[in-house]
Amino acid sequence: MTAHPTRDELLCMAFVDDQLDDESRREFALRLAAEPELAREVTALQRLDLMARTAAPPEPIELAWQRIEAEPLQSAGVTLGWVATVAGAIGLLAIALVGFWDARIDLWQKLVVSLFLGGLTLVFLTVARRRWRSRPFDPYTAVKR
Amino acid sequence: MKQLLFTTDDVPGRRIGKALGLVRGSSVRSRHFGRDIGAFFKGIVGGELDEYTKLLAEAREQALDRLADEAREMGADAVVALRFCGTEIAAGAAEVLVYGTAVTLED
Numbered sequence: 295m296t297a298h299p300t301r302d303e304l305l306c307m308a309f310v311d312d313q314l315d316d317e318s319r320r321e322f323a324l325r326l327a328a329e330p331e332l333a334r335e336v337t338a339l340q341r342l343d344l345m346a347r348t349a350a351p352p353e354p355i356e357l358a359w360q361r362i363e364a365e366p367l368q369s370a371g372v373t374l375g376w377v378a379t380v381a382g383a384i385g386l387l388a389i390a391l392v393g394f395w396d397a398r399i400d401l402w403q404k405l406v407v408s409l410f411l412g413g414l415t416l417v418f419l420t421v422a423r424r425r426w427r428s429r430p431f432d433p434y435t436a437v438k439r
Numbered sequence: 440m441k442q443l444l445f446t447t448d449d450v451p452g453r454r455i456g457k458a459l460g461l462v463r464g465s466s467v468r469s470r471h472f473g474r475d476i477g478a479f480f481k482g483i484v485g486g487e488l489d490e491y492t493k494l495l496a497e498a499r500e501q502a503l504d505r506l507a508d509e510a511r512e513m514g515a516d517a518v519v520a521l522r523f524c525g526t527e528i529a530a531g532a533a534e535v536l537v538y539g540t541a542v543t544l545e546d
Binding site for chain 1: 441468473487489492493496497498500501511
């Protein structure tokens with residue numbers, strides 16, 4: 295946002311602060327559905343509003359968590375642990391797939407199982423894509439406690 | 440104008456004009472699998488599961504905003520007798536339901 299807000303930026307602020315009359319609000323809501331940039335601007339303002347509403351002084355335990363998480367031993371342990379876990383999971387999956395294809399079962403049975411697993415993977419990927427692409431429009435991820 | 444939200448049955452210092460009816464908001468949210476793993480290990484050693492504290496707070500604020508939106512649509516100035524309740528639909532997910540009575544206030 296610049297020092298001199300544009301008309302759209304002012305409209306976004308008025309929308310978030312609930313200062314638009316009913317007709318203007320409806321018109322703006324229609325634009326929000328069609329203009330992702332405008333929706334992103336509104337989400338950023340909602341995020342600020344939420345942060346102001348839920349802001350709380352840090353608790354001693356939160357400061358302790360931040361201190362501990364910043365320690366090299368802790369952060370290296372967490373990073374290494376996750377890398378090993380993910381790499382191991384991928385390896386296990388590969389072993390399971392190779393074992394499955396080497397199994398002494400008919401080809402059609404292998405294809406049916408592959409179809410099922412492939413379908414599940416596709417559904418998961420589409421759900422993950424939906425979440426990934428809609429995340430910028432979810433201001434509630436900014437709430438801490 | 441943003442609605443005023445009260446858990447009391449009236450608004451101190453103001454007179455209620457009209458009761459417009461029930462308003463409510465709900466939200467069900469979850470964290471991702473990685474956070475669930477972190478929370479699982481924290482559950483073993485004890486202490487606050489801050490992943491779930493944040494999850495509950497996200498659901499609470501979203502439900503409150505939905506309630507306020509509904510109250511605005513009805514032309515309310517405030518919501519009184521606000522109540523929260525929660526339940527569990529899915530493991531690792533937080534559901535928050537918030538409801539109250541939308542009212543107008545006299546000057």
